[in-house]
Amino acid sequence: xxxxxxxxxxxxxxxxxxxxxxxxxxxxxxxxxxxxxxxxxxxxxxxxxxxxxxxxxxxxxxxxxxxxxxxxxxxxxxxxxxxxxxxxxxxxxxxxxxxxxxxxxxxxxxxxxxxxxxxxxxxxxxxxxxxxxxxxxxxxxxxxxxxxxxxxxxxxxxxxxxxxxxxxxxxxxxxxxxxxxxxxxxxxxxxxxxxxxxxxxxxxxxxxxxxxxxxxxxxxxxxxxxxxxxxxxxxxxxxxxxxxxxxxxxxxxxxxxxxxxxxxxxxxxxxxxxxxxxxxxxxxxxxxxxxxxxxxxxxxxxxxxxxxxxxxxxxxxxxx
Amino acid sequence: xxxxxxxxxxxxxxxxxxxxxxxxxxxxxxxxxxxxxxxxxxxxxxxxxxxxxxxxxxxxxxxxxxxxxxxxxxxxxxxxxxxxxxxxxxxxxxxxxxxxxxxxxxxxxxxxxxxxxxxxxxxxxxxxxxxxxxxxxxxxxxxxxxxxxxxxxxxxxxxxxxxxxxxxxxxxxxxxxxxxxxxxxxxxxxxxxxxxxxxxxxxxxxxxxxxxxxxxxxxxxxxxxxxxxxxxxxxxxxxxxxxxxxxxxxxxxxxxxxxxxxxxxxxxxxxxxxxxxxxxxxxxxxxxxxxxxxxxxxxxxxxxxxxxxxxxxxxxxxxxxxxxxxxxxxxxxxxxxxxxxxxxx
Numbered sequence: 001x002x003x004x005x006x007x008x009x010x011x012x013x014x015x016x017x018x019x020x021x022x023x024x025x026x027x028x029x030x031x032x033x034x035x036x037x038x039x040x041x042x043x044x045x046x047x048x049x050x051x052x053x054x055x056x057x058x059x060x061x062x063x064x065x066x067x068x069x070x071x072x073x074x075x076x077x078x079x080x081x082x083x084x085x086x087x088x089x090x091x092x093x094x095x096x097x098x099x100x101x102x103x104x105x106x107x108x109x110x111x112x113x114x115x116x117x118x119x120x121x122x123x124x125x126x127x128x129x130x131x132x133x134x135x136x137x138x139x140x141x142x143x144x145x146x147x148x149x150x151x152x153x154x155x156x157x158x159x160x161x162x163x164x165x166x167x168x169x170x171x172x173x174x175x176x177x178x179x180x181x182x183x184x185x186x187x188x189x190x191x192x193x194x195x196x197x198x199x200x201x202x203x204x205x206x207x208x209x210x211x212x213x214x215x216x217x218x219x220x221x222x223x224x225x226x227x228x229x230x231x232x233x234x235x236x237x238x239x240x241x242x243x244x245x246x247x248x249x250x251x252x253x254x255x256x257x258x259x260x261x262x263x264x265x266x267x268x269x270x271x272x273x274x275x276x277x278x279x280x281x282x283x284x285x286x287x288x289x290x291x292x293x294x295x296x297x298x299x300x301x302x303x304x305x306x307x308x309x310x311x312x313x314x315x316x317x318x319x320x
Numbered sequence: 321x322x323x324x325x326x327x328x329x330x331x332x333x334x335x336x337x338x339x340x341x342x343x344x345x346x347x348x349x350x351x352x353x354x355x356x357x358x359x360x361x362x363x364x365x366x367x368x369x370x371x372x373x374x375x376x377x378x379x380x381x382x383x384x385x386x387x388x389x390x391x392x393x394x395x396x397x398x399x400x401x402x403x404x405x406x407x408x409x410x411x412x413x414x415x416x417x418x419x420x421x422x423x424x425x426x427x428x429x430x431x432x433x434x435x436x437x438x439x440x441x442x443x444x445x446x447x448x449x450x451x452x453x454x455x456x457x458x459x460x461x462x463x464x465x466x467x468x469x470x471x472x473x474x475x476x477x478x479x480x481x482x483x484x485x486x487x488x489x490x491x492x493x494x495x496x497x498x499x500x501x502x503x504x505x506x507x508x509x510x511x512x513x514x515x516x517x518x519x520x521x522x523x524x525x526x527x528x529x530x531x532x533x534x535x536x537x538x539x540x541x542x543x544x545x546x547x548x549x550x551x552x553x554x555x556x557x558x559x560x561x562x563x564x565x566x567x568x569x570x571x572x573x574x575x576x577x578x579x580x581x582x583x584x585x586x587x588x589x590x591x592x593x594x595x596x597x598x599x600x601x602x603x604x605x606x607x608x609x610x611x612x613x614x615x616x617x618x619x620x621x622x623x624x625x626x627x628x629x630x631x632x633x634x635x636x637x638x639x640x641x642x643x644x645x646x647x648x649x650x651x652x653x654x655x656x657x658x659x660x661x662x663x664x665x
Contacts, residue, residue: 031645033456038645039554059644063556121369123456209349211373211382211588213559219643231595240574241383241587271643273372273560274351 005053005103005171009075012101012169013048016073022099024068026061027051027075034123035111039064051075053171055109055130058153060267062087062221071097077105078164079155082263082298083221085166089298089305090261092224102167104175107148107156109135112275114151118144133178148178154279155266157184166301187280203248209274210247212240216268216278222258229253255281260289260306263298322486322503323510329362329484331502333411340409340445343378345371354378354410368412369453372641374566375410375417376424379440382563383587386436386573391580404439412449416460416635418472420566421446426627427569445492448473449484452521457636459527459649465633467525468518478514485514529652531620531630537655538621544661545609551651552612554644559590561638561646562615567631570596591615616651 002010009027016022029040029050037057040050041064053075061074062083076084081100087093109130111122114137118125127138135151137144149157157180164170182189191199214230217223229237230250237253238246255262264286269278289295293314295306303309324332336342337359345368346355353373388399425441428434451458451467460466470476474493477484485506488494497503541547562568572589576582589596591614597605605611623631632648639647 032639032647032650033645036645038647041553064554119367121455124453206350209351209353211559211563213563213590214593215556215558215560215643218556218558239576240572241576241585243383267643271558271560273564273641276350 003053006051008171009051009053009101009103010048012171013051013073014045016099017043017045017048021071022073023070025051025073025075026064026068027101028053028057028059028061034125035109035128036122041068053103055106055128056111057103057105058108058267058270060219060221060265063219063267065098065221066092066224071099073099073101075101075103076167077103077108078159079105079263079265081164081166083265084298085301086261086263086298086305087221087224088301089303090224095301099169100167102164102170104164104170104172105156105159106130106175106177107152107159109151110153114146117146117151132176149180149183152178153266153270154184154187155264155269155283157181158264158283165299185280185283187277188284191280191284204244206276207247207251208244210242210244210251210276211274212242212247212250213273215271215273216251216276217254219267219271220254220258220262221265221267222261222263223254225257229257251276251278251281255285258282259285260293260295261297262286321488321506321511322497323480323483323506324486324503325483326362326365328502329365330360332500333357333362334359335500335502336409336411336496340407343375343408343410345412354413357411364412369451369455370414370417370635370637372564372637374420374564374635374637375413376421376566376569378408378410378444379421379437380424380428380569380571380588383585384436386584386586388581388583389577390582391577403435404443407443407445408440409445409447411447412477413446413473414451414635415448415465415467415469415472416458416633417566418446418448419465419469419633420635422472423567423623423627423629423631423633424569426629445475445496446473447493448476448489450476450478450518450521452479452517454521454525455636455640457527457639458525458634459529459636460634461522461525462527462529462531463630463632463634466518467521478517480510480513480517483510485510525634527634527636527649529634529649534620534652534655535624537657538617538652540658540660541655542613542617542660544656547654547656547661548609548613551654552609555592555608555612555646556644557592557594557608557611558643559588559592560641560643561648562590562592563588564637564641566633566635566637567619591618612651616648620652 013025024043027040028037030052031038035056039059039061060080060083062080065072088095115121125137125139129136133148135146135148159177163174238249262282264282266279293306333342342357343354344357345364348355352371354371354375389396428437454467470489474490476487476489486503488497570589571586573586575584592611594606597603619631
């Protein structure tokens, strides 16, 4: 069934293409698996009728913008818009070349959390419905109800962009976000409480299973380097072999490199096929950036990028 | 044929553990993969459908040392490791993954015999387990096998409810079973039950592709830039689909040396990465659509031409694990019909 917001999106997208206001639309269409969507990148106005909006639009579509020429209309949630703003700040994208179709987002449902709670895989579930602060899962006509904060993506629980600021078209009024910063940082809290040696062991065990598929980097809008440092051979900053030490150095360097540009959208963690908890790094980093520089990535398109600006009042003990 | 109660699987594994390093499906590391059995129980039977990391990793490791070297005077002294003699038993391998290993065997024992891979193969036993709950992403039945295919394992188990029916497939499997205690003789009723389970599983695989049509259309579409650009637009060029593919066998070679001591390693590589084909003068697959085309063609055209078999077993990992739900079955089904497209100069 097509929702009201989808109807509006489809007509907006069609109109943008028909009137030549954009050459390409980037949005979501139904995927080939249950509760799964897939990016729709199209110049065809007929394809606009395939656009969807639902609580499973996990991708941060801003990652595609830099590779598409001309004017692009993009379907974006609050966090995705912050990525777009950050790209504009970094001059990777011109504001006039992007038509932001803002989607008020009430949080994305984390299928991994639902699978764990239900003890079943996603393809064994019949339905998942969000109703305000509840999520109802149906399996073989029996319904189970969960508080939304138990099944939303960790990054969403820390969302502070329910009110979309930067947009060209807004599809709906503000959405009700179920925020729970404590829940969002539950792993960070555990890690902070660990003595350094134990924390080191934790990350060692996480990065031992990294296969260096670079999905975290590839889905990251802030990772737009034409040549990533891991591919440099002279000097080779890290080994291409997936040893845990090199895997860890790769991720830590990547995280440092996107500091001030990373919006903690959580795309890296969602993409990771071996479940490394990357949100606990990206969120912690965003917290440090906020603490040291009073800066929040992607919230002001006219602001200088964090690493391009210096103020004498800035903390000098940032390396610690 | 024999059978064993599910609760007795651990007893079976304990016996085998004496002669083999026993690998079982495990989530202990944080992701589902074949890992050394902890000797405790067979709790994995409760959740196991398939692993995220395919069992090809037990043969083509994601990183392995080929040999060491040491600088001595003006030359290097090589230190070749002794041949792999550890015997491994992989318990619960799915038919698609067992077939995949049989498929990549062809590469590793072709004109060049890869002793690292082959010694592991020779020292391994595969205990297959038929699927009763295929994923919605599975499409094995379109590729000449099915969720109960036993041709590529030494022993095959079929889940009949409270028990497993045990079929000895190879001489190696027969030998192992002969010295294993705890299995009872299966009755005709048990065998009939297994037949029904296999048929039911087969019917549960609903995702289909038409390999005949693909064979016809794929070569004709090779120069169809528009088609490949279209299907590749949403690909993010990560290595998930290739690394986790049970038939992708590409590897890179890297030397590491510190103070005159070094080693040569090989590690998984992926044609999805632009650097995969980067050479000093040019990169023939700099553009994404060419890399996606390569991946699909390698599996469905080039490999069949070389070895007469499609290098895909329909395990569905590339669909399940893809961060953007790029679905190879959709690409293959969408191949344009009609005359070959020639490249415009």
